[in-house]
Amino acid sequence: MEISRYKLKPEFADFIETNKTSGIFESGLPDTIVVHYTAGGSASSAINSFRDPDVKASVHVVVDFDGTLTQMIPFNKTAWHAGKSAWLDRTSLNKYSIGIEIVNAGKLEESGNSWHSWFGKTYPAEEVVQAAHRNESAPSSWHRYTEEQITAVFDLCKALIKKHEIRYILGHEEISPGRKIDPGPAFPLDKLRDNLLYNDRMNEEDPGDEDVVKGVVNASSLNIRSGPGANHKTIANPLSRNTEVVILDERNGWYQVESKVNGWVSKKFIKSTWQG
Numbered sequence: 001m002e003i004s005r006y007k008l009k010p011e012f013a014d015f016i017e018t019n020k021t022s023g024i025f026e027s028g029l030p031d032t033i034v035v036h037y038t039a040g041g042s043a044s045s046a047i048n049s050f051r052d053p054d055v056k057a058s059v060h061v062v063v064d065f066d067g068t069l070t071q072m073i074p075f076n077k078t079a080w081h082a083g084k085s086a087w088l089d090r091t092s093l094n095k096y097s098i099g100i101e102i103v104n105a106g107k108l109e110e111s112g113n114s115w116h117s118w119f120g121k122t123y124p125a126e127e128v129v130q131a132a133h134r135n136e137s138a139p140s141s142w143h144r145y146t147e148e149q150i151t152a153v154f155d156l157c158k159a160l161i162k163k164h165e166i167r168y169i170l171g172h173e174e175i176s177p178g179r180k181i182d183p184g185p186a187f188p189l190d191k192l193r194d195n196l197l198y199n200d201r202m203n204e205e206d207p208g209d210e211d212v213v214k215g216v217v218n219a220s221s222l223n224i225r226s227g228p229g230a231n232h233k234t235i236a237n238p239l240s241r242n243t244e245v246v247i248l249d250e251r252n253g254w255y256q257v258e259s260k261v262n263g264w265v266s267k268k269f270i271k272s273t274w275q276g
Protein backbone atom coordinates (compact mmCIF):
# COMPACT_ATOMS: atom_id res chain seq x y z
CA MET A 1 0.00 0.00 0.00
CA GLU A 2 1.32 3.43 -0.88
CA ILE A 3 0.58 7.05 -0.06
CA SER A 4 1.30 9.94 -2.39
CA ARG A 5 0.63 13.60 -1.58
CA TYR A 6 -1.21 12.62 1.62
CA LYS A 7 -3.60 10.31 -0.18
CA LEU A 8 -3.64 6.56 -0.62
CA LYS A 9 -2.94 5.90 -4.26
CA PRO A 10 -6.17 5.24 -6.20
CA GLU A 11 -5.37 1.56 -6.69
CA PHE A 12 -5.53 1.11 -2.90
CA ALA A 13 -8.50 3.26 -1.90
CA ASP A 14 -11.46 5.29 -3.05
CA PHE A 15 -11.47 8.94 -2.08
CA ILE A 16 -14.79 10.42 -0.98
CA GLU A 17 -14.13 13.80 0.54
CA THR A 18 -15.64 15.29 3.66
CA ASN A 19 -14.91 18.91 4.55
CA LYS A 20 -15.14 18.26 8.30
CA THR A 21 -11.56 19.08 9.30
CA SER A 22 -9.92 21.68 11.51
CA GLY A 23 -7.18 22.18 8.92
CA ILE A 24 -3.54 21.20 8.49
CA PHE A 25 -1.68 19.40 11.29
CA GLU A 26 1.05 21.34 13.09
CA SER A 27 4.62 20.51 12.11
CA GLY A 28 5.88 17.11 13.25
CA LEU A 29 2.31 15.82 13.36
CA PRO A 30 0.45 13.52 13.01
CA ASP A 31 2.47 11.08 15.11
CA THR A 32 -0.42 8.94 16.33
CA ILE A 33 -2.96 6.57 14.80
CA VAL A 34 -6.30 6.00 16.53
CA VAL A 35 -8.29 2.88 15.70
CA HIS A 36 -12.10 2.83 15.95
CA TYR A 37 -15.08 0.75 15.00
CA THR A 38 -18.11 2.37 13.39
CA ALA A 39 -20.73 0.58 15.57
CA GLY A 40 -22.71 0.33 12.36
CA GLY A 41 -23.76 -2.10 9.68
CA SER A 42 -22.10 -0.84 6.50
CA ALA A 43 -19.34 1.31 5.06
CA SER A 44 -21.84 3.42 3.12
CA SER A 45 -23.78 4.38 6.27
CA ALA A 46 -20.51 5.38 7.96
CA ILE A 47 -19.31 7.35 4.93
CA ASN A 48 -22.68 9.12 4.65
CA SER A 49 -22.62 10.16 8.29
CA PHE A 50 -19.01 11.40 7.98
CA ARG A 51 -20.20 13.60 5.10
CA ASP A 52 -23.41 14.73 6.82
CA PRO A 53 -23.00 18.38 7.91
CA ASP A 54 -25.30 17.72 10.88
CA VAL A 55 -22.98 15.02 12.29
CA LYS A 56 -19.98 16.49 14.10
CA ALA A 57 -17.66 13.60 13.21
CA SER A 58 -15.26 12.65 10.43
CA VAL A 59 -12.33 10.31 9.90
CA HIS A 60 -9.42 9.76 7.55
CA VAL A 61 -10.15 6.21 6.40
CA VAL A 62 -13.11 3.80 6.56
CA VAL A 63 -12.34 0.06 6.30
CA ASP A 64 -15.16 -2.08 4.85
CA PHE A 65 -15.75 -5.77 5.65
CA ASP A 66 -13.92 -6.89 2.50
CA GLY A 67 -10.89 -4.71 3.33
CA THR A 68 -11.81 -1.98 0.85
CA LEU A 69 -10.54 1.40 2.03
CA THR A 70 -12.26 4.74 1.56
CA GLN A 71 -10.20 7.79 2.42
CA MET A 72 -12.18 10.92 3.32
CA ILE A 73 -9.54 13.46 4.44
CA PRO A 74 -5.90 13.79 3.28
CA PHE A 75 -3.35 12.71 5.90
CA ASN A 76 -1.97 16.24 6.35
CA LYS A 77 -5.33 17.48 7.69
CA THR A 78 -7.07 16.73 10.96
CA ALA A 79 -10.33 14.79 11.29
CA TRP A 80 -12.94 14.79 14.05
CA HIS A 81 -12.79 11.22 15.29
CA ALA A 82 -11.39 11.24 18.83
CA GLY A 83 -13.58 13.80 20.62
CA LYS A 84 -12.83 14.36 24.28
CA SER A 85 -9.66 12.34 24.78
CA ALA A 86 -6.30 12.24 26.55
CA TRP A 87 -3.00 10.39 26.27
CA LEU A 88 0.13 11.07 28.36
CA ASP A 89 0.33 14.88 28.60
CA ARG A 90 -1.98 15.44 25.64
CA THR A 91 -5.69 16.17 25.37
CA SER A 92 -7.94 16.39 22.29
CA LEU A 93 -6.11 13.80 20.23
CA ASN A 94 -7.61 14.92 16.92
CA LYS A 95 -4.77 17.42 16.51
CA TYR A 96 -2.17 14.65 16.82
CA SER A 97 -3.73 11.70 15.10
CA ILE A 98 -4.97 9.93 12.02
CA GLY A 99 -8.30 8.17 12.54
CA ILE A 100 -9.20 4.78 11.10
CA GLU A 101 -12.82 3.59 11.35
CA ILE A 102 -13.39 -0.14 10.81
CA VAL A 103 -16.93 -1.17 9.88
CA ASN A 104 -18.02 -3.38 12.78
CA ALA A 105 -21.17 -3.64 14.90
CA GLY A 106 -19.25 -3.48 18.18
CA LYS A 107 -20.58 -4.99 21.38
CA LEU A 108 -23.42 -7.48 20.85
CA GLU A 109 -26.27 -8.72 23.03
CA GLU A 110 -26.87 -12.45 23.26
CA SER A 111 -30.41 -13.74 22.70
CA GLY A 112 -30.83 -17.51 22.47
CA ASN A 113 -28.48 -18.89 19.82
CA SER A 114 -27.82 -15.61 18.12
CA TRP A 115 -26.55 -12.18 18.89
CA HIS A 116 -27.81 -8.76 17.92
CA SER A 117 -26.35 -5.29 17.60
CA TRP A 118 -27.73 -2.12 19.12
CA PHE A 119 -29.23 -1.31 15.70
CA GLY A 120 -31.14 -4.61 15.51
CA LYS A 121 -29.07 -6.74 13.13
CA THR A 122 -28.62 -10.43 14.06
CA TYR A 123 -25.25 -12.25 13.96
CA PRO A 124 -24.50 -16.01 13.98
CA ALA A 125 -22.01 -17.56 16.40
CA GLU A 126 -19.18 -17.59 13.85
CA GLU A 127 -19.31 -13.79 13.64
CA VAL A 128 -19.04 -13.36 17.40
CA VAL A 129 -15.98 -13.18 19.66
CA GLN A 130 -16.26 -13.70 23.42
CA ALA A 131 -13.60 -11.66 25.17
CA ALA A 132 -13.02 -9.30 28.06
CA HIS A 133 -12.51 -5.68 27.14
CA ARG A 134 -9.28 -4.10 28.42
CA ASN A 135 -11.36 -1.64 30.47
CA GLU A 136 -13.73 -4.30 31.86
CA SER A 137 -13.25 -7.47 33.92
CA ALA A 138 -15.96 -9.83 32.61
CA PRO A 139 -16.03 -11.21 29.05
CA SER A 140 -18.79 -10.10 26.70
CA SER A 141 -19.79 -10.60 23.04
CA TRP A 142 -18.22 -8.65 20.18
CA HIS A 143 -18.69 -8.57 16.42
CA ARG A 144 -15.76 -10.38 14.78
CA TYR A 145 -13.53 -8.34 12.43
CA THR A 146 -12.82 -9.99 9.08
CA GLU A 147 -9.31 -11.14 8.16
CA GLU A 148 -9.47 -8.70 5.24
CA GLN A 149 -10.13 -5.79 7.60
CA ILE A 150 -7.29 -6.72 9.93
CA THR A 151 -4.86 -7.12 7.02
CA ALA A 152 -5.99 -3.81 5.52
CA VAL A 153 -5.48 -1.96 8.82
CA PHE A 154 -2.00 -3.48 9.25
CA ASP A 155 -1.05 -2.49 5.69
CA LEU A 156 -2.50 1.00 6.09
CA CYS A 157 -0.59 1.57 9.33
CA LYS A 158 2.62 0.35 7.65
CA ALA A 159 2.10 2.83 4.82
CA LEU A 160 1.42 5.65 7.30
CA ILE A 161 4.55 4.79 9.32
CA LYS A 162 6.61 5.16 6.13
CA LYS A 163 5.34 8.72 5.60
CA HIS A 164 4.89 10.02 9.14
CA GLU A 165 6.86 9.71 12.39
CA ILE A 166 4.21 7.53 14.00
CA ARG A 167 4.97 6.93 17.69
CA TYR A 168 1.65 5.68 19.01
CA ILE A 169 -1.08 3.40 17.72
CA LEU A 170 -3.97 3.64 20.14
CA GLY A 171 -7.55 2.53 20.50
CA HIS A 172 -10.32 5.04 21.07
CA GLU A 173 -11.02 3.02 24.25
CA GLU A 174 -7.56 3.97 25.55
CA ILE A 175 -7.77 7.71 24.96
CA SER A 176 -11.42 8.06 26.02
CA PRO A 177 -11.83 5.28 28.62
CA GLY A 178 -15.23 5.23 30.28
CA ARG A 179 -16.74 7.04 27.31
CA LYS A 180 -15.62 4.78 24.45
CA ILE A 181 -15.10 1.01 24.08
CA ASP A 182 -13.93 0.81 20.43
CA PRO A 183 -12.19 -0.98 18.77
CA GLY A 184 -12.76 -3.53 21.59
CA PRO A 185 -11.09 -6.87 22.29
CA ALA A 186 -12.00 -8.46 18.93
CA PHE A 187 -9.38 -6.22 17.30
CA PRO A 188 -5.68 -7.23 17.73
CA LEU A 189 -4.52 -3.78 18.78
CA ASP A 190 -1.58 -4.90 20.94
CA LYS A 191 -0.30 -7.14 18.16
CA LEU A 192 -0.63 -4.29 15.66
CA ARG A 193 1.54 -1.86 17.63
CA ASP A 194 3.96 -4.51 18.88
CA ASN A 195 4.58 -5.64 15.30
CA LEU A 196 4.75 -2.22 13.67
CA LEU A 197 6.18 0.13 16.32
CA TYR A 198 8.33 -1.90 18.70
CA ASN A 199 9.63 -4.70 16.56
CA ASP A 200 12.25 -3.17 14.23
CA ARG A 201 15.26 -4.27 16.21
CA MET A 202 13.80 -7.72 16.80
CA ASN A 203 13.19 -8.15 13.08
CA GLU A 204 16.82 -7.36 12.39
CA GLU A 205 18.36 -9.58 15.01
CA ASP A 206 15.59 -12.06 15.68
CA PRO A 207 16.50 -12.61 19.32
CA GLY A 208 14.31 -14.65 21.61
CA ASP A 209 12.47 -12.85 24.39
CA GLU A 210 15.37 -13.55 26.76
CA ASP A 211 17.73 -11.47 24.61
CA VAL A 212 15.83 -8.21 25.12
CA VAL A 213 18.22 -5.45 26.19
CA LYS A 214 17.21 -4.06 29.54
CA GLY A 215 18.60 -1.41 31.80
CA VAL A 216 17.89 0.35 35.06
CA VAL A 217 17.74 4.06 35.82
CA ASN A 218 20.97 5.15 37.51
CA ALA A 219 19.90 8.64 38.64
CA SER A 220 17.51 9.82 41.34
CA SER A 221 15.12 11.17 38.72
CA LEU A 222 15.39 10.88 34.95
CA ASN A 223 13.37 12.89 32.45
CA ILE A 224 11.72 10.88 29.70
CA ARG A 225 11.22 12.86 26.50
CA SER A 226 9.46 12.67 23.16
CA GLY A 227 12.75 12.60 21.23
CA PRO A 228 16.51 12.10 21.60
CA GLY A 229 17.66 15.43 23.10
CA ALA A 230 17.01 17.80 25.99
CA ASN A 231 15.11 20.13 23.64
CA HIS A 232 12.28 17.58 23.33
CA LYS A 233 9.28 17.82 25.63
CA THR A 234 8.98 15.52 28.63
CA ILE A 235 6.11 13.08 28.12
CA ALA A 236 5.49 11.72 31.61
CA ASN A 237 6.68 11.99 35.20
CA PRO A 238 10.44 11.40 35.50
CA LEU A 239 11.61 7.81 35.98
CA SER A 240 12.90 7.11 39.46
CA ARG A 241 16.12 5.30 40.40
CA ASN A 242 16.24 1.57 39.62
CA THR A 243 13.21 1.70 37.32
CA GLU A 244 13.68 -1.15 34.87
CA VAL A 245 13.40 -0.21 31.20
CA VAL A 246 13.62 -2.05 27.90
CA ILE A 247 16.10 -0.33 25.56
CA LEU A 248 14.59 -0.08 22.08
CA ASP A 249 16.88 2.25 20.17
CA GLU A 250 19.92 4.50 20.53
CA ARG A 251 20.61 7.87 18.92
CA ASN A 252 23.16 10.61 19.73
CA GLY A 253 23.77 9.53 23.30
CA TRP A 254 20.10 8.91 24.01
CA TYR A 255 18.18 5.68 24.49
CA GLN A 256 14.60 5.13 23.43
CA VAL A 257 13.22 3.11 26.30
CA GLU A 258 9.97 1.53 27.31
CA SER A 259 8.72 1.23 30.85
CA LYS A 260 5.15 2.42 31.49
CA VAL A 261 5.61 4.81 28.59
CA ASN A 262 7.81 4.81 25.52
CA GLY A 263 10.22 7.74 25.23
CA TRP A 264 13.82 8.95 25.17
CA VAL A 265 16.25 9.29 28.08
CA SER A 266 19.86 10.36 28.30
CA LYS A 267 21.95 7.23 27.82
CA LYS A 268 24.48 8.05 30.53
CA PHE A 269 21.86 7.54 33.23
CA ILE A 270 20.93 4.04 32.15
CA LYS A 271 22.92 1.07 33.35
CA SER A 272 22.45 -1.53 30.64
CA THR A 273 22.08 -5.20 31.56
CA TRP A 274 21.74 -8.23 29.31
CA GLN A 275 18.95 -10.53 30.37
CA GLY A 276 19.13 -14.30 30.05
Ligand SMILES: [Zn+2]
Binding pocket: 035, 036, 037, 081, 172, 180, 182
Ligand atom coordinates in the same frame (compact mmCIF):
# COMPACT_ATOMS: atom_id res chain seq x y z
ZN1 LIG B 1 -14.25 5.71 18.13
